[in-house]
Amino acid sequence: MSGWRQIHLKLFVTGEGEETFLATFFRQLRHFESGEVIITADYAFPQITVSTNAKKLAKHGKEVLEKIDKATVKKIRPWLLTSTGHYAVLVDDLETERRFLAESQFNFYQEQIHRILDAQPEIKNRFSVHFFVNMIEAYYFKHPEVVNQVCKTLLGEYPGDVENIRHPKQEIDKAIRSIDPKEKFREIKHGASIAKKLDLRKVLENPQHCRALRTLVAWIWEAMGRKRSQEYQLEQGLYWDVTVTQLAAQPPASQIRPLDAEE
Structure with a gap:
């Protein structure tokens, strides 16, 4: 299967649970005819919470920034500089109480980490920010x-x-x-x-649903050098308007949507 390239993707997570099993959650993306995509997880951002309350954010904002900076300097930046085959994703939960701040939280993470990463686009293009909505469960x-x-x-x-x-x-x-x-x-x-048993294809089988997750999978797909196809409904499915900007090949505008209202 031409077009694939071997990469090592590291998922930098904000919870101990995700570090334990997130690589397994994405196990179906690992193997293909000509090689293997290595996926690992690292609990790099312990207890980071971007508060929705202005007073709390003002009080704890510096602490949050310090945690992000520390993880970026010690883990993300060295990881990306080690090899051009290294890719990194910061994955966080977008829980219900901060759903309305999705774009702000995305920009906050991206801007803080890009500030520390090298200025070369090649380095920044191997890093992205994504969310589980509302959480992996x-x-x-x-x-x-x-x-x-x-x-x-x-x-x-x-x-x-x-x-x-x-x-x-x-x-x-x-x-x-x-x-x-x-x-x-x-x-x-x-x-x-x-x-270990969850079928990611089944999770993404409805092209209208799981826009945030599909956008993350599409980014990994691009990192592997693969064109989008019907697999995971990447060709026809909907994408989340907040994180889709990180894809090199943008889907048609008709496939880019905000999240629907919670049920």
Whole structure:
């Protein structure tokens, strides 16, 4: 399969759970006929929260900036400078209370990290910022059979766009407790088991849904040197207007949309 190139993608995450199993979540992107894409995760941004409250942001803003700067100087920049085959993505959750600030949070991350990265576009082009909406657990609802197997729940097919579920983790916990009140959702334990079996193609099978996730997958696809196709609905699917600007080949304007209202 011509056009592919071997890369090592590192996902810089803001949660311990994502560091544990996020590379597995994207395992289907790793292998192809002529080689392997290496995907790893690094818990580089502990407890970074960009507050929606102006007073809190003013109070804690310096601390947030210092954490971002430290991670960029010690981890992201050295990683990108080591090899032209190294790519980096900062992945954060866009939780429901800051959804309306999505563009501001995206710009905040990107501007702070670009400020420290080398001025050459070649370096910056191998870095991007993306979000799970509202969190990675939302995507589990697109493959309920796996959640049911791992968590002993009775979830059915979610009828709408899972990126509009306000509190995915709470919904899974509620489903577990409805079967066994003594049990609860264990983010790392259950998440690791779900990630091993989750089908990313199934998660992205509806071209109208999961715009933020599709945009991230498309960026990785480009990094691998691959043209968009029907796989993961990359050719016909919708993209998120906030993060799509990072794609070298922009989709048609008709495929670029904001997130829908939460359900």
